[in-house]
Amino acid sequence: MRKYIIKRLLTLIPVLFVVSIAIFLLIHLTPGNPAAAMLGDLATPEAIARLSESLGFNDPLPVQYFRWLSGVFRGNLGTSLFIKGSMIQILRNHLVPTLQLTSYSILIATLIAVPLGILAAVKRGRMPDQVISMFSIVGISLPSFLLGLGLILLLSVKLGLLPSSGYHPISEVGWATHLRYMAMPSIALGSIEAALMIRMTRSSMLEILGSDYIRMAKAKGVPRFKIFMKHALRNALIGIVTVVGLAFMSLLAGATVTESIFNIPGIGKLTLNSVMRRDYQVIQAVVLMVSLTNVLITLIIDLIYGLIDPRVRLGQ
Amino acid sequence: MSTRILEVRNLVTSFKTDRGIMKAVDGVSFHVEKGEILGLVGESGCGKSVTSQSIMRLYDEKNLVRYEGEVLLEGRNLMKLPEHEMQHICGKEIAIVFQDSLSSLNPVFTCGDQIMEALIIHQGMSKKEAKERAIEMLRLVGIPSPEKRFNQYPHELSGGMRQRVMIACALSCQPKLLIADEPTTALDVTIQAQIMELIVELNRKLQMGVILITHDLAVVAETCNRVAVMYLGQIVEEADVNTIFDNPRHPYTMGLLQSIPRLEGERARRLHVIQGTVPLLNQIPKGCRFRPRCPYAADICQSEMPELRQISDTQFVRCWHVEHIHNGR
Numbered sequence: 001m002r003k004y005i006i007k008r009l010l011t012l013i014p015v016l017f018v019v020s021i022a023i024f025l026l027i028h029l030t031p032g033n034p035a036a037a038m039l040g041d042l043a044t045p046e047a048i049a050r051l052s053e054s055l056g057f058n059d060p061l062p063v064q065y066f067r068w069l070s071g072v073f074r075g076n077l078g079t080s081l082f083i084k085g086s087m088i089q090i091l092r093n094h095l096v097p098t099l100q101l102t103s104y105s106i107l108i109a110t111l112i113a114v115p116l117g118i119l120a121a122v123k124r125g126r127m128p129d130q131v132i133s134m135f136s137i138v139g140i141s142l143p144s145f146l147l148g149l150g151l152i153l154l155l156s157v158k159l160g161l162l163p164s165s166g167y168h169p170i171s172e173v174g175w176a177t178h179l180r181y182m183a184m185p186s187i188a189l190g191s192i193e194a195a196l197m198i199r200m201t202r203s204s205m206l207e208i209l210g211s212d213y214i215r216m217a218k219a220k221g222v223p224r225f226k227i228f229m230k231h232a233l234r235n236a237l238i239g240i241v242t243v244v245g246l247a248f249m250s251l252l253a254g255a256t257v258t259e260s261i262f263n264i265p266g267i268g269k270l271t272l273n274s275v276m277r278r279d280y281q282v283i284q285a286v287v288l289m290v291s292l293t294n295v296l297i298t299l300i301i302d303l304i305y306g307l308i309d310p311r312v313r314l315g316q
Numbered sequence: 317m318s319t320r321i322l323e324v325r326n327l328v329t330s331f332k333t334d335r336g337i338m339k340a341v342d343g344v345s346f347h348v349e350k351g352e353i354l355g356l357v358g359e360s361g362c363g364k365s366v367t368s369q370s371i372m373r374l375y376d377e378k379n380l381v382r383y384e385g386e387v388l389l390e391g392r393n394l395m396k397l398p399e400h401e402m403q404h405i406c407g408k409e410i411a412i413v414f415q416d417s418l419s420s421l422n423p424v425f426t427c428g429d430q431i432m433e434a435l436i437i438h439q440g441m442s443k444k445e446a447k448e449r450a451i452e453m454l455r456l457v458g459i460p461s462p463e464k465r466f467n468q469y470p471h472e473l474s475g476g477m478r479q480r481v482m483i484a485c486a487l488s489c490q491p492k493l494l495i496a497d498e499p500t501t502a503l504d505v506t507i508q509a510q511i512m513e514l515i516v517e518l519n520r521k522l523q524m525g526v527i528l529i530t531h532d533l534a535v536v537a538e539t540c541n542r543v544a545v546m547y548l549g550q551i552v553e554e555a556d557v558n559t560i561f562d563n564p565r566h567p568y569t570m571g572l573l574q575s576i577p578r579l580e581g582e583r584a585r586r587l588h589v590i591q592g593t594v595p596l597l598n599q600i601p602k603g604c605r606f607r608p609r610c611p612y613a614a615d616i617c618q619s620e621m622p623e624l625r626q627i628s629d630t631q632f633v634r635c636w637h638v639e640h641i642h643n644g645r
């Protein structure tokens with residue numbers, strides 16, 4: 001296992017290198033002078049020149065790249081044109097709500113999807129499968145804002161059970177209130193993710209149930225329940241971990257729509273606002289952070305694979 | 317009758333697929349005596365594996381297949397048994413060695429675990445006893461340093477070793493009937509020979525009945541007592557091994573035999589010398605199923621399906637023209 005981890009870590013180096021170049025070029029791929037793009041149509045040439053100079057846009061690209069990279073290593077991710085404070089601080093402030101929303105939704109999604117996906121596979125083609133599949137198709141095709149608005153109408157406007165929007169950190173209001181505010185967005189996001197996860201769990205379980213080794217287990221006289229719980233589930237976990245990991249990655253980049261509807265100051269909203277006011281340095285920092293977390297999550301997924309599947313651990 | 321371990325009567329296995337119902341096995345009947353090795357031969361896709369797995373009812377009956385007919389294990393009809401009783405038969409009375417050892421062993425459990433499983437279920441052994449027995453089995457099937465192999469995963473072993481692990485799994489509870497589905501395909505020749513030797517030896521020692529499925533007619537000639545030849549889900553000829561080789565009467569059997577290389581030492585690998593290919597299951601011809609490829613076909617072959625007829629004490633043939641066809645070899 002240790003050898004596998006080290007090998008896996010080493011492969012990260014080229015990945016990170018490519019990612020860093022891509023992110024750096026993000027600003028320089030915008031046509032024309034990036035400073036002009038930042039300042040918008042009404043900027044005077046003097047202002048553009050001043051900004052170009054102060055941000056170092058006049059230097060050759062490699063020089064700029066290494067300046068940026070060494071800044072990144074020292075924790076200097078640039079400055080926002082609109083938000084005060086260090087970039088790290090800005091990211092952290094917005095990451096916390098997103099991380100919370102993501103974790104709650106994934107938890108909800110997993111709790112719904114894994115049992116239902118397995119049930120659908122086991123009862124393939126019969127009533128439970130059809131009902132579950134119908135729900136998951138509805139869930140996949142339903143736009144998340146519609147579900148969000150629907151929930152607000154029902155749970156908050158009509159029934160008055162939950163607050164309709166807003167975010168309150170745990171440190172200020174405690175867990176109970178915090179969760180009351182997070183409940184609806186988490187359910188909205190979690191249900192949509194669950195719909196996708198159900199389909200993936202079902203199909204990976206189906207593939208496993210039709211495999212030779214399941215029939216071999218049956219041929220040895222292993223009772224049905226044990227075939228599911230021991231022989232099939234362990235293998236299905238590989239697929240389930242993948243799905244959960246992918247969901248995590250996509251949500252961490254910020255569930256822009258959900259964050260906007262429920263007014264949660266997360267990464268999605270930060271990205272949206274920064275794009276609208278062309279705050280390129282923030283966008284760059286967000287993309288960097290999202291890429292790094294994605295690399296990290298992929299690493300974690302791979303390590304979990306290694307735990308579950310000896311073929312991965314023992315390496316081929 | 318008392319020596320008859322297995323009798324299959326009119327077995328039909330139909331798969332429910334997206335393209336409709338496919339009868340992969342259509343009215344197959346045969347039997348296996350105690351201590352006998354029955355060879356089951358035929359081209360790829362003619363239903364050998366499906367027949368053998370249907371005997372143990374391994375396909376999912378709720379979603380995938382429908383079985384018809386009877387499978388009598390020492391007189392008891394397995395098709396009528398409830399699931400929990402079938403669990404006591406599988407692995408204990410009948411055991412199977414699957415065709416593909418890599419896909420048939422569970423990748424996430426060690427070989428040892430997978431051998432112990434049947435011992436714990438059927439013989440009520442403790443983990444410790446089962447482990448001792450499993451290691452003993454590994455040694456019996458000729459695996460060097462069995463203690464080490466016990467803790468290895470299937471993908472860490474070579475194909476030959478994995479095949480032996482499967483055989484160890486199958487034999488661990490000393491079944492009355494062993495089904496060996498191409499136990500040696502894809503292995504190199506010396507290992508093939510070792511594994512066949514092992515199966516024959518255990519067959520003699522334990523008086524275990526064996527159904528041996530293979531493409532390799534040389535192996536059939538060396539090991540089997542009787543042979544059933546399958547074509548497109550049906551048995552087309554059945555006879556004792558000498559008769560099959562010396563006096564085959566079905567054109568398909570003759571075709572198979574002609575495809576054996578005559579040169580000494582060279583072994584038959586795949587049989588594909590008969591002209592044409594096996595039709596798909598949804599394109600089964602009317603009348604005799606072999607007609608499109610048969611050099612002797614006549615009008616009646618097109619309109620009516622021949623039955624499997626007994627033509628001597630030991631020989632059964634499914635062909636309208638048995639009387640006119642003689643060994644062309």
Ligand SMILES: Nc1ncnc2c1ncn2[C@@H]1O[C@H](COP(=O)(O)OP(=O)(O)OP(=O)(O)O)[C@@H](O)[C@H]1O
Nearest residue numbers: 331333338340359360361362363364365366367597
């Ligand atoms: N699970 C399944 N669902 C649908 N059709 C199947 C299934 N398994 C097998 N079949 C079909 O049944 C037929 C017989 O297949 P089978 O595997 O028994 O052939 P075989 O004689 O064992 O061939 P081979 O020598 O290649 O192993 C084939 O046409 C195959 O496509």
Ligand code: SF4
Nearest residue numbers: 604607610617635636
């Ligand atoms: S019945 Fe006719 S077609 Fe079929 S094998 Fe005999 S001669 Fe050939």
Ligand SMILES: [Mg+2]
Nearest residue numbers: 364365366415
């Ligand atoms: Mg087969």
